[in-house]
Amino acid sequence: MARIDDGGGNQNAIDGAMHAFKVMxxxxxxxxxxxxxxxxxxxxxxxxxxxxxxA
Structure with missing residues (x-):
């Protein structure tokens, strides 16, 4: 089941991607x-x- 965009902005997405850079x-x-x-x-x-x- 895919998540649904809640329309609440994407700052959490940006923050998550930045944390992923450290792991990568x-x-x-x-x-x-x-x-x-x-x-x-x-x-x-x-x-x-x-x-x-x-996407």
Whole structure:
């Protein structure tokens, strides 16, 4: 079951993606900028409750 966007803004999504950068750096130090960006965008969509068909 996918989450539904509550319309309450996306600051939590941005914060979650920023925290993920710290984890990515520690676990996957060889990720390039494009890979990191793709992952952070996916995290933002997920945290904000968007489904793949809405992204």
């Amino acid at each position: 750096d520690a676990i996957f130090p060889d990720l390039d900028k494009d890979q990191r960006q793709l992952i952070s965008v996916a995290i933002c969509y997920h945290f904000d409750g968007l489904r793949p068909d809405e």
